[in-house]
Amino acid sequence: MQNFSAVWLYPIILIAGALQAWGPPMNNALREAIGNPWLASVISFLPVVFALACVALCLPHPLPTAEGLAKMPWWAPLGGLIGAFAVVAGLMFVGQVGAGAFAGLTITANILMSLVIDRFGLFGMTVHELSAGRIAGAVLMVAGITLISKF
Template sequence: MNAAWAFPFIFVAGMLQAAGAAMGGELNKSLHNPWLATSLSFLLVLFVTAALFVCMPKPLPTVGDFATMPWWAPLGGIVGAVAVFAGFTFIQTLGAGPVNGVTITANILASLAIDHFGLLRMEQHAMNPMRFAGAVLMIAGVALISKF
């Protein structure tokens, strides 16, 4: 993908994620079971992903790719499921703004730590006063959204 499209694509994905959380909250409300709602949602994701894989099956990994893959790399989906479950469970009572705001702010804070320490094989990007100020502003913004 052309780098010029990366930020607009991510922006649209973020907007869709906010809508998806509200949709998931309604799914949970309709099914009366956050585990079932999360499972149904992930089954649909699995179906779409499998269909796209059938349409575009290449490139495929080699045995060497699997051998050098860190043990924790496939766990990203499970980690994402925790956020989905939390959103499905709490969005109806807390609202989309606070739930998505806390989720995104927590994501930013964890991302800053991952960048600063080079965790999970990420390239290091040191914490600096501007990054710190951005984190503080995220926390303040979520506090305001949640309170009002």
């Protein structure tokens, strides 16, 4: 992947994060219209599979190498399945707790788990020690979602 300047990287990440808030309410509407949450999950993923297949066909390089595949950890292809769990959870529960509480809970859980991943270098990530600032940020996230969920 090309190196992006932070000038462009952070706005793209912020847009991606903002767009993530759209997914659960959209999937909730899909579930309500379809009636079957499992079928709605499949329908939700079909446009993604189609779009990525088109991109892969149009931009097929680089192709994986045997060496790269041999070095790949067993768990590497499971990221999509983990993401599917989040999609299904949104499909099933965002209508009950609200978009703000759902997003806040998932983002807070994401931040807390990300701190664990950073601290221990899980999944091949570079170790980033827990600092007082990171811990304070985590505490504020938990306090914030508590307030959002309660009120």
